[in-house]
């Protein structure tokens with residue numbers, strides 16, 4: 037691991053004012069450096085043990101907690117491990133997560149943060165950007181582009197292992213991401229900063245309908261089961277969708293220049309997966325449950341498209357709230373079942 041150097045910290049401190057929440061006071065940074073080098077380990081530093089990249093932990097978490105996403109479970113840990121352990125990666129890791137709402141894209145990211153950083157999502161090297169809020173106006177795309185460049189370069193110079201998550205990229209004005217293309221490309225060092233150990237993840241609903249159409253095609257035409265579907269089955273259609281559908285990746289040079297290493301399809305969730313989500317939520321409350329309780333909660337979950345009604349329209353998104361309401365209701369009634 038490399039530790040923060042004085043010069044990179046100063047550059048970072050000087051220009052990292054763009055995103056208020058990420059501003060770390062200069063005094064704090066000096067303390068960080070002092071304690072990092074002294075090995076006291078009280079403050080988060082860009083090195084061990086703060087950056088842990090626990091790949092086994094990530095694999096175990098995805099297996100235990102994320103239902104119905106076997107493609108994501110296979111590709112994500114290996115992509116992260118490959119970039120992290122390669123002594124000289126040629127470029128930063130860039131992944132793009134695609135799929136319908138409520139099916140685990142952000143959930144998976146939370147496990148990446150948990151296993152990559154000791155501080156998890158609270159790490160100061162972990163940056164979750166909501167594209168809709170951060171880049172609201174199409175007319176300001178060029179300004180955002182410049183601000184994003186400055187901000188990313190200061191953060192990576194501060195910690196080469198920085199992780200950037202761009203949620204709701206489909207709500208970002210097209211062109212904003214083109215400003216960071218040089219950082220994502222094959223450069224050893226660009227303007228004095230080495231981006232090769234950084235990770236960039238773009239999340240969007242782009243391509244969701246195409247993923248579902250392809251799912252039906254693979255199932256009906258080629259007789260594939262869900263588990264037999266692979267990354268290659270979806271690769272081209274997602275790239276096409278991402279390039280053509282409205283949003284930050286639309287007509288983007290990021291795609292044109294093949295800078296996205298993995299387009300990860302998240303598959304729509306079926307009944308059995310929603311049931312697993314319900315069980316997992318009920319277990320959090322340590323309540324006894326049986327089939328009838330699960331079916332009662334399932335009644336409010338809407339499935340589509342017609343005629344098969346195979347997939348949950350909102351995945352597992354509102355299951356947490358539904359289970360909590362159900363448990364409260366049962367408690368109020370003083371039911372002995374719960």
Ligand SMILES: Nc1ncnc2c1ncn2[C@@H]1O[C@H](COP(=O)(O)OP(=O)(O)OP(=O)(O)O)[C@@H](O)[C@H]1O
Pocket residue numbers: 101102103104105135136137138139140141142143144240241305313351352353354356
């Ligand atoms: N595949 C899954 N396995 C287990 N739980 C899931 C899964 N998908 C979603 N959930 C549950 O639903 C919640 C919402 O999911 P998540 O935030 O990952 O949705 P998303 O795919 O990012 O959707 P959106 O595109 O709307 O942001 C999660 O916090 C988790 O509790």
